[in-house]
Amino acid sequence: MKILAIRLENLASLAGFHEIDFTAAPLADQGLFAITGPTGAGKSTLLDALCLALYGNTPRLRHAPNRDSQLSDVGDATLATADARTLLRRGCASGFAEVDFVGRDQHRYRARWAVRRARDRHDGRLQAAEQSLTDLDDQRLLTAQKREFERLLPERLGLNFDQFTRAVLLAQSEFAAFLTADDNARSELLEKLTATGEYSQISIAAYRRARDAKQIVEQWEARLADDLPAEPEARAELERHAQLAQGELEDVLRHAKRLDTRAQWHATDTKLREAHAEGGDRQRDAEDRWQDLAPARADHEWRRLLAPQRHRLTRQAELPGEIARLEVTHTQTREALEHAKVTHRTAAHERDQAEQALSQAETARQQAEPMLRQARDQAQRLATREHQLAELENTHTERRRQADELATQRRQAGEEQQRQRQQHDRWQATLRQLMGDHERLEDTRREAQRAHDRAAQRRLALGELESRWQEAHRADQALRTLKERLTEDERRLEELVSQGQAARRRLDDTDGRHRTILELVERSRAVRSESVAKLREGLQSGEPCPVCGGLDHPWRHHPPTTPESAQLAAQQAEEERQLTQAQQERDQAQQQRDDLLGQYRALEASLRQRRQDLEDAEHRGTKTRRALDDHPLHDELNAIDAAERNAWLAHQRQEAEATRAQQERTLNELTRAETELAPLEEALRQIELTLTQLDTQQSGLDQELASLAERLPPLRGERDAIAARLEDLLGDHASPDVWQRHLDARQDSARQVRDAALARLHEAQQNQQRLAQQARYEDDRLTGLREERSTLDRELTEWRGAHPELSDAALARLLAQSDDEASRQERALIDAEQARQQASATLAERRQALIAHRRDQELAERGEDDEALLGGEAEAKIQRLRDALAGEREALAPRLDTAQAHRDEAAHVLRDDDGRRERQRESQAKLEAARAEHRRWGSISELIGSADGKAFRRIAQAYNLEQLLEHANAHLATLSRRYRLVRGGSELGMLVIDGDMGDERRSVHSLSGGETFLVSLALALGLASMASGQLRIESLFIDEGFGSLDPQSLALAMDALDGLQAQGRRVGVISHVQEMHERIALQIRVEPAGNGASRVSVAMR
Incomplete structure (x- = not known):
């Protein structure tokens, strides 16, 4: 994984657009760089932009309160302090963060986070943030959806947010706390840093399961008992x-x-x-x-008699209507037959006329064929000449356009040559002015570099002198403060001793008074028939009384009430009150004495610590004064009055810084002049070559245009002659194809008319034959029906004569059923x-x-x-x-x-x-x-x-600590071969093996500042290895308080950073320590520009 570029706009103090391109010089050529700038300038905003573009969140915002803390926005709108949109600069309508990186698959990607206000106005409401991921190798947008982005980004990058903030952004301060923590705190820190909180959860879950199981057992036992x-x-x-x-x-x-x-x-x-x-x-x-049902039975009998004749009677009733209908149909058929004969004669006449029209159309087509072939030939020649003429005219137009473009390019090149010449002359004059009396540029640069180095060394020495002087001053102040506090604690101890003696006396008095009251009460109660009450309680049924010998004991459980009982109860209550009051006074005195004893012991322990601190402070004061005396500029400082030393040191550092800055500006101007002159001279040579090439191309185009102008007139004349001959051949027709289509259409129309006439003739013939056949069938059918009616009338008349009792109405009714x-x-x-x-x-x-x-x-x-x-x-x-x-x-x-x-x-x-x-x-x-x-x-x-999860957490984190130390030792070997980390001292304890001291095992608390930095850095890189797995991390950003290191420790820290650079990693260090700025040549400077805004620049020292 490698960061290629960071871009941002309008985030926090960084107003406007800013870009840090690690693929361009000088960042591409250097492996170590510093992000510098004063406090609040916006150094951390660069890293916020890196995290925003990748994850839409930052490490700082992740620890901010989410719901309980709100910030006001435009109007009545509010934002949670943990909302990433709060990073948008006030007064800006939009902003973004963008990062280019190489992913785990070696593809280049671009991640972008953007936010804007409604209607792109600075007073509009903030809209939801947008995130997108693009594959730069394929120029393909992978996603613009937030959920899809959150899924794809860790897959392409190879790290999630927690892993990224541990593997790429290394916060060493967490490991300083990790080094000095006890086992329980170390297990919690290691759990947080390695994201292995599930072991604590398992431990808590096991404890809760056992507790819940015990409660269930108790519930079932109670249920059984109930x-x-x-x-x-x-x-x-x-x-x-x-x-x-x-x-x-x-x-x-x-x-x-x-x-x-x-x-x-x-x-x-x-x-x-x-x-x-x-x-x-x-x-x-x-x-x-x-x-x-008697009438129904009579009808049933008649139906039985009528059954053989029923179909004859029914047929007799149907025949008259059927004969009448057939006679009407037969008449219509005869009329249709006569009409069909007329239609057949008409269709035959139309067929003859269509045959004649078709023959005429075929003859006209054959006669026009020779002229049609000539017209086609002329049309083909005309199309060829038109095409040749169009190509020649297009070529002439294109050459004319090219000639105009060349003239424009020639004019622009001449103007560019003049502009570059003027700029070249200006830089030549600047370079001569910078060289002054020196004949060679190298002499000027060497003298400026020596002056710059002298000023930087003096500034570094002054800074170290000021640091040692301030440290000695602080040591003296701390020594005086410790002595004052020791005197105050001794005075307070004497007061506590006096108060303790008085409290002891009060405790003895209250204790004696309590014992006296208790003895008086006990004697009084013994006198008040204590033995009688005890004897009464000891009586048993059936056994004689030891006093009177009686076997009956009426007052055993309920003694008699006497007039003195009320007085006795009141006296007993008063005794109880006095006892309770005495006990309370005794308890208060005891509590006061215990409190004073606790304060005495705490103050005594504090005094021992104060004396130890005083001894340590005296030792540190002696050490710091000796270091101040050894400084080479100490004599100059002693020559200055003590009250004016701060001002003198500040003035000397300002002078040294001004001298260094002046020489640095001179060096930068020399470098810039050289850098600007070289491309200008090359540009002038390229322009002169371009002008020569343009002149040559212009000459060739002029010759080609003249040749084209000569060829055009003859070709136009030939085209016009062919067009005239073609017009004579075509006559009223627009083209040979139109003429051909006209002839084909006439012939096709005649053929269609002929075919239609034939179809109508055939249809008329078939219709005439069908009607003749139908007329013959109807004649035969009428004859048969008339004969059937005559036969039925005769037979049914005979049957009715045999049954005269059946009336016509009854017969009709029965037949109608x-x-x-x-x-x-x-x-x-x-x-x-x-x-x-x-x-x-x-x-x-x-x-x-x-x-x-x-x-x-x-x-x-x-x-x-x-x-x-x-x-x-x-x-x-x-x-x-x-x-x-x-x-x-x-x-x-x-x-x-x-x-x-x-x-x-x-x-x-x-x-x-x-x-x-x-x-x-x-x-x-x-x-x-x-x-x-x-x-x-x-x-x-x-x-x-365990209830707090520490039991399994410490077991699991012991294994994680082993893994971490294995990775850390691999990195520590490349940073310093002297040290090696091992477990020891306790279950999660750590020791340092010092190779220069015969592999002596040292406590991590005995390490100096530089040694602590080396070990902490190795631990940080070890955790990065654990977080990233097999992924190679080529970009690291380290945020560490380097200002707390002494010069020797700072030198060790710088050597460690050089070691990381030598491993092929690009390392960025965020620091405002001036000594680191002097040691690291490449710097990304974040400088305030006024009005709460800063500018970002990349510079070489």
Whole structure:
């Protein structure tokens, strides 16, 4: 992965468009560069633009509050402080960030993030941010959708946002905290830096699973205790009671069953009686229906007699109409035949005329064929001449246009030559002015470089002198402050000792007073019949009293009430109050003494630390004063009054900086003059060559134009002569093709007319033949129908003579009946007959059933016939039996309800107990399962579980620390072969092996600033390797507080950065430390330009 370019517009303090192109000189030629500028100028905004273009977010915004913190925007609109759109510069309508990079597939891509306000006005509402990804190799837009962009970008780049901010943007300050943290804090930091928080979550989940499993076990145990079944003796009693209730209910049910049997006999008797009555009604209805169908039976008989003659009578009625219709049709056919003969003669005449017209059209076409061939030849020659003339005229026009363009180019080249000549003369004059008295340009550059280096070295020395002087001054101030604080703490310690002695005395007084009150209360209570109360409590039933010898103890549980009891209760309450007050005073005194003791111990520990800090400060002061005395400019500083040293140092640094800046400007102007002159001279040579080439091309075009002008007139004359001959041949026709189409159309039209006439003639012939045949058929048909009518009239007259009782009206009515109507009438007759027979059979059957049912009850006297069972006496006896049954059933109903209630209650109690027993079995099984689950999760939780997740986190992060140290040592070997990192001291502890000290193991807390930077940088690069996997990271941006390093440590840091550059990485360092600016030649400068805006430039020192 490699960053190729960063572009941005209107972000924070960087107003307008800015571009940093790492593929163009000088950034393309240097592997190490510094991003410099004062605080707040916008150095970090460049890295914000890098992250915005790739991920739409920045590391700084990621830690900002999201919802609780709001910023006001235009109008009443607000933005969350974590919203990336807040980076849009105030007063701007739009802005963007854009990054070109080489992805993991070696393709070049461009990622863009853009935001704008509504209507592109500075006071419009902010719109949603837009993101797009483009493949630069294919010039293809991959996506402009935000969700698709978030998916594609990590795939093409090879890193997600967290990995990018650890592998490409290295924040070393996090690793300084990582080095000095304890094991728990280090595991949390390592978890955050390696994005392996799932181990803490697993640990917490294991702990919670074990806790939840334990709660489930306790819940099931409580549920079992709350739902116990009956004891075996109680269960047996419940079952015996249920059996008795069931026996009682069965007796009542047997009696009720006997009554139900009797009631069923009465119900059956009622049904049979009602059925017998219904059968009589149905028989009477069937007889009435049979009598109503007498006319239908007569019609049915006549239809039987008419059946053999029915078709003759029907045919006799149909024949007159059929003969009349056929006679009309035959007349029409004769008339159509005569008309068809006329049509046939007309079609034959039209056929002859069409044949003659076709012959004339063919003759005219044959006669025009020779002239048509001549016209085609002339038209072909004319087209050829027209084409040649058009090509020649186009060539002439194109050459004229080229001549005009060459003239324009010749004029522009001359103007450009004059402009370049003037610019060349100006730079020559500037270069001579810069050289002054020097004869050679190299001498001028060498002298300016030496002056620049002298000024830079003096400025660096002055900066180091100021740093040492300030450090010595700070050490003296810190020493004085520590002494004052030590004196104050000693005074405070003496006060605490005095307060502690007073608190001890108060504690002894309150403790003595509490013991005195307690002894008085105990003696008073002992006097108040304490032994009597104890003897009363010890009495046992049936045993003699030790005082009186009696076996009855009436006051054992309820002693008698005496007049002194109220006074005794009040006295006891007062004693309790005094005891409580004394105890509270004693507790307060004890708490005050403990508080003072805690303050004393804390202050004593603070005093020890103060004395140690004072000793360290005196040691540091001595060291800093010695370093100040060793500085080469110390004598100059001592010659200045102490009050004026700050001003003197600032003035000296300003003079050195001014001298260095002046010489740097001179060098830059020399370089620029040389850089500008070389392309100008080359441009002048190219312009002169271009002018010569343009003159040559102009001469050739003039000759070609003259030749073309000579060829055009003869060709136009030949074209006009051919056009005149062609016009004579064509006459009124526009072209040979039009003439040919006219002849073809005349012949085709005549042929179509002839074919149509033939078709009409053929159709007329067929129509005439069809009508003649139809006329003959109709003659034959009329003759046959008249003969059939005569025969039918004779035969039917004879049949009517044999049946004179059948009137013409009846015959007409019978013949008018349809077959369906006759079938329905016959079906009704059959149904009526069957209904009458079935009703008679049903009535007899139901009568026998009712007699048989009543015969079993002996309702009639012996010897009487069966009719007596259907009489009134039998009905009265049955009613008396029904009333007696109703009385018995009414008396039995309460007994049945009571027995069922007893049985149901006993069964309900048993079912409840059965349910509790079943629930006990199920709950016991679930309890065992819950206990097994608790044992399983308890075992896991014992290994890796904890409420805060640290148990498994420390195990997992120990492995991650091993991996991190392996990667870090690989990078540390290239930065400094002296050091190597290993685990030690604790589970997540780290030690440094010092190769120059015989592989001595050192604490990371003993490293100097430079050593800490090397180790931290190696750790950062190691984490970058872990984050990026197999992806090669070729661009790094390091943001580190280099200002805290001493000169020696700064030199180590610079050597480490040079080592990264030597590995083929492009490294960018963000810093405002001047010494680093002196060491790093290539700089991206972010300089304030006023009004809160900054400008970005790339320069070589």
